[in-house]
Structure formats: C-alpha cells, structure tokens
Amino acid sequence: MTIYSLYIYDRHCDCVYYQDWHRTSPIRPPPFTNFRPGVHRIPSPPSITTKESIFNTKRLSALEDVERVGNRELKGLPFDEESKLVYGVILSLRNMVKKLSGRDEAFTSYRTAQYKLHLYETLTGYRFVLLSDPNVDSLRFVLKQIYTGPFLDYVVRNPLVIMDSREEGIDNDLFRSAVDRHMRNLSMFS
Amino acid sequence: MTIHAVWVINKAGGLVFSRTYSDTLPTQTLNATLILAGTLHGIHAITSRLNPITGKGGLESFEGENWGGKIWMSLTGIKLVVLHSIAHQGLDELMKKIYEIYSDAVMKNPFQTLEMPINSSLFESRLLGLIQSVN
Numbered sequence: 419m420t421i422y423s424l425y426i427y428d429r430h431c432d433c434v435y436y437q438d439w440h441r442t443s444p445i446r447p448p449p450f451t452n453f454r455p456g457v458h459r460i461p462s463p464p465s466i467t468t469k470e471s472i473f474n475t476k477r478l479s480a481l482e483d484v485e486r487v488g489n490r491e492l493k494g495l496p497f498d499e500e501s502k503l504v505y506g507v508i509l510s511l512r513n514m515v516k517k518l519s520g521r522d523e524a525f526t527s528y529r530t531a532q533y534k535l536h537l538y539e540t541l542t543g544y545r546f547v548l549l550s551d552p553n554v555d556s557l558r559f560v561l562k563q564i565y566t567g568p569f570l571d572y573v574v575r576n577p578l579v580i581m582d583s584r585e586e587g588i589d590n591d592l593f594r595s596a597v598d599r600h601m602r603n604l605s606m607f608s
Numbered sequence: 609m610t611i612h613a614v615w616v617i618n619k620a621g622g623l624v625f626s627r628t629y630s631d632t633l634p635t636q637t638l639n640a641t642l643i644l645a646g647t648l649h650g651i652h653a654i655t656s657r658l659n660p661i662t663g664k665g666g667l668e669s670f671e672g673e674n675w676g677g678k679i680w681m682s683l684t685g686i687k688l689v690v691l692h693s694i695a696h697q698g699l700d701e702l703m704k705k706i707y708e709i710y711s712d713a714v715m716k717n718p719f720q721t722l723e724m725p726i727n728s729s730l731f732e733s734r735l736l737g738l739i740q741s742v743n
Contacts, residue, residue: 524672525672530665
C-alpha cells in the first residue's frame with residue numbers, strides 16, 4: 419500500500435505540477451528546449467561546471483564525454499514525454515468510456531499488475547492524476563481533498579501563481595509541502 | 609454482476625469476436641467497436657511503460673462510474689475483454705472459463721484460421737450459456 423506519484427494537468431492539457439514519493443523507476447529531466455519552470459523538481463543532469471579555455475583542443479571531446487556519461491547514467495523517459503503519455507492514456511480511456519456509455523460518463527481509474535491510476539476532473543478543467551499501489555480502493559476522495567484544500571489555498575488564492583499561463587507551472591513551496599503532508603497522513607502511505 | 613459485452617482481440621490488436629449480452633450500454637457499430645479495440649490494444653502497450661516501479665504488465669482493468677472493463681491477456685498474446693457492471697465478484701474465474709471455452713471451441717477447431725474473426729456457433733452458444741449463468 420503506497421502512493422507513487424501525482425500529476426496535475428490544466429485545461430490546456432499541459433502538466434503544471436508533478437510530485438513523486440515511492441517511485442523507483444528512473445525518470446530523466448526534460449531537455450532544455452522543453453523545460454517548463456514550476457512543474458517538477460527533478461534534479462537536472464550533471465553539467466560541465468568548469469569552463470575550459472577555448473584554446474583547449476580537447477574541449478570538444480570532453481564535452482562529448484560528459485554527454486555520453488550523462489546519457490548512460492540517466493535512464494527512463496524524459497519527464498515531458500512521460501507526462502504526455504500519461505495524459506494520452508487518460509484521454510483515450512476517457513473517450514472510450516464515454517463512447518461505450520453513449521453519454522457523459524466519467525472515467526475514474528485503471529489498474530495494472532504494478533500500479534493503479536486514479537483520475538479526478540474539476541469543473542474548471544484541471545485533471546488530478548494519482549498513481550498508487552494496485553490494491554487500494556478508489557483514491558478520488560484524496561484528489562478531491564487536495565483540490566479543495568492545498569490547491570485552493572496555495573495556488574488559486576496565491577497572487578504570485580499565474581494560473582493558465584502556459585509558460586510555467588503552479589509549483590510553490592507551500593503547496594508542495596502541504597501536498598506532501600496530506601499524502602504522508604494517509605493510512606495507505608507507508 | 610452483469611456482463612455487458614465480451615471481446616476477443618488478437619495479438620495484432622484486431623477485434624476477432626464481439627458480442628453484447630445486455631442492453632445497458634448502447635449498441636455500437638462494428639466499425640466503432642473495431643476502433644475501440646485497437647485503441648485498447650495501444651493503451652495496453654503504453655500503460656506498461658508508465659510503470660512507477662520495476663516489473664512488467666499492462667492494463668488489467670479500467671472503471672467508469674457505473675461500469676468497468678477487465679482485460680486478460682493470455683501467454684500467446686490474445687486479449688479477452690469483458691465489460692461488466694461495477695459490483696463484480698468472481699470475474700477472474702469467469703475470464704478463465706471464457707478462455708477455456710475459447711481454447712476448446714476455437715483453438716481446437718481445425719477450420720479456424722489463427723488471428724481471423726471467430727465464426728463458431730459452438731463458441732457462441734457455450735459462451736452464451738456461461739454468461740447467462742452469471743447475469
């Protein structure tokens with residue numbers, strides 16, 4: 419019984435927040451071209467700290483070395499691709515459930531042998547996605563609690579957070595620690 | 609428990625068998641069902657990549673508010689999909705029984721071509737008997 423990760427998407431289908439707890443599969447930070455500030459706190463790859471002289475002929479090869487080592491050490495999907503895959507899966511399953519029901523029926527969760535994904539949609543188009551252990555009951559109430567609690571207090575009522583910005587996420591220290599506290603107080607978190 | 613529909617998807621993602629057993633869900637055209645089965649096949653592959661811990665395995669079940677679906681993949685790669693009402697018990701045994709009927713009535717049929725649509729009255733009648741005992 420445990421909680422793995424939390425994704426929040428806005429109505430533009432962009433991931434605006436990410437946090438993980440007991441996740442063991444590796445994840446890579448996104449490439450710099452796709453980096454959006456204020457979404458996640460995945461440590462960035464080791465960069466070249468000492469600036470070498472431009473007259474050093476070995477400079478280029480050293481750079482390549484660092485890149486190769488960096489690529490070998492960092493496994494897993496880059497964050498931007500992973501968040502898009504998660505969104506794609508919930509979108510297609512949502513459409514499928516809707517199509518098969520013939521009416522506006524909400525898709526709530528899916529399960530694999532390793533994890534269970536819970537989805538909670540707000541009326542404003544925010545989608546809260548939680549990955550947990552497969553044996554737990556529905557955790558949509560937790561997502562609703564996060565929405566009505568920390569999300570409203572530290573994101574919606576926070577004048578420093580730009581909602582709907584499309585440039586950056588909603589991450590801030592208060593929100594992150596409040597979500598963390600909320601999750602750690604759950605009985606299924608261990 | 610009510611079983612709404614049973615699908616069989618071959619290992620390439622094509623729908624080879626589909627029957628509905630209740631009128632809770634609206635009837636779909638065959639083309640729509642084919643597309644949905646293909647989508648499910650793709651989702652199955654993606655979900656195994658999103659694994660937060662080590663291990664393998666794709667989509668096993670999904671739920672809406674009033675009904676859900678269960679997917680069971682055999683070692684040979686065919687997927688059995690059952691759409692059912694939310695209160696469900698003994699679904700795993702039911703899947704096993706469906707697979708048993710499938711292997712008896714379809715795989716042992718010398719006129720059945722692998723990966724092709726299933727047109728077997730024996731399979732259909734035995735499946736209908738099983739589902740009627742559950743519904």
